[in-house]
Amino acid sequence: MRRRGWFSDRPRVLPSPLIENFLTMPASPAKPGGPLLTADGMPLKTSLERSLKLSKIRALGLIFPPLLFLVILFVIPIGSLLTRSVDDGLSNKVLPKTLAAFERWDKTSEPDESMFEAVYLDMQAADTLDLSKLGTRMNYEKSGWRSLVKITMRGLNRIDGPPYKPAMLQLNKRWGDIEFWQSLGAMKDPVTLGYYLKAVDLKYDGNKNIMRVKKHNRIYQMLWWRTFLVSIIVTVGCLILAYPVAHLLANLPLRLSNLLMICVLMPFWTSLLVRIVSWMVMLQQNGVVNDSLVSLGMLHDENRLSMMYNFTGTVIVMTQILLPFMILPIYSVMKTIPPSYMKAAQNLGATPALAFIKVYMPQTIPGVGAGCILVFIVAIGYYITPELVGGKDGRLIGNLIAHHMQNSLNWGLASAMGAILLIAILTLYWVYDKLVGVDNMKMG
Helix, strand or coil: CCCCCCHHHCCCCCCCHHHHHHHHCCEECCCCCCCCEECCCCEHHHHHHHHHHHHHHHHHHHHHHHHHHHHHHHHHHHHHHHHHCCECHHHHHHCHHHHHHHHHCCCCCCCCHHHHHHHHHHHHHCCHHHHHHHHHHHHHHCCCHHHHHHHHHHHHHHCCCCCHHHHHHHHCHHHHCHHHHHHHHHHCCCECCHHHHHCCCEEECCCCCEEECCHHHCCHHHHHHHHHHHHHHHHHHHHHHHHHHHHHHHHCCHHHHHHHHHHHHHHHHCCHHHHHHHHHHHHCCCCHHHHHHHHCCCCCHHHCCCCCCCHHHHHHHHHHHHHHHHHHHHHHHHCCCCCHHHHHHHHCCCCHHHHHHHHHHHHCHHHHHHHHHHHHHHHHCCCHHHHHHHCCCCCCHHHHHHHHHHCCCCHHHHHHHHHHHHHHHHHHHHHHHHHCCHHHCCCC
């Protein structure tokens, strides 16, 4: 009988493709003391380096499509957003002589002939489309600039020559208003933080000093506070409602758990617009909720609750829409917690409530953290629900960003507000990482 060798008892390890090629590669005899050669006469070291290089190229080819996707859909748009938020080069391109004359002006006295001459020469040499864009840009700093630029564009051919000041004042008397000239100070630099200042109700004066806007124009700070307040309330509300639901789903028998999970996931199969309109029908003063409360005698007919087109309606609808985003992460973590932990804690003398607080709840923190981060980030940039349900008192910062992009066409201000929103989210994410730890955040 043939005896089994010592090596036959050891587990076989399959070689990697590179090692396998090396083992099976026929090597040509080399000169004594010379390098080993492959069958085609190439040095073995060079052949291995070439194989490693090809492996790296193949790996790069595999990651190139997702990398390209990431660059096109995320890096470039965010870069464009940050660039637009500080770009103010249009005024320097169209009005170079005017801004140079503005620097020599004392900002308090009436503009002299040289400033009017500079404006005339700049507008005469500028492209019509650039002048139109400039009028829109100047209108952000001082209302009335756009119409003033358009009127002047149409009347430039009637100005024969110097003196330019009386001719331009004859075109429109607003050329003599010092406030219009002072507003040029906010546009004199090609790179500016003016959009960021305006996003928090601040602005530059003629000397580039920071000052607050007039009281009746201060709306952005209030919207920022309202947006964060709504996001926090919705996140806390979702957590309070989602935790018991997730616990129930994790501990029910599989058949009932699957049935309830279908009910949780059903909103994802329904159009968001349909759900919002349904809430509008339910929450209006003659809707289902008020009619039910009146029928039960809990409200008088003349004291119906106002839950539409206000702060309350925004919170209610956003909480219901974002609730599944809180339930699923918490449920996925609860499902992995062995029931024996609670039984062991009770066997050691803990009451059910104490065992739940001391043993069960700490293990659900990763799911709670993931759900809170997910809901808060979605809520802080929400747009369609506050637009349809919020009315005047329930509009958030996302609605104003959309307004500046679609209606006022103030892309610089919209970009600055979007950048502030992005920085705020990243800051909160960093704080969460320091307090809880991103490594402890789990989706199951």
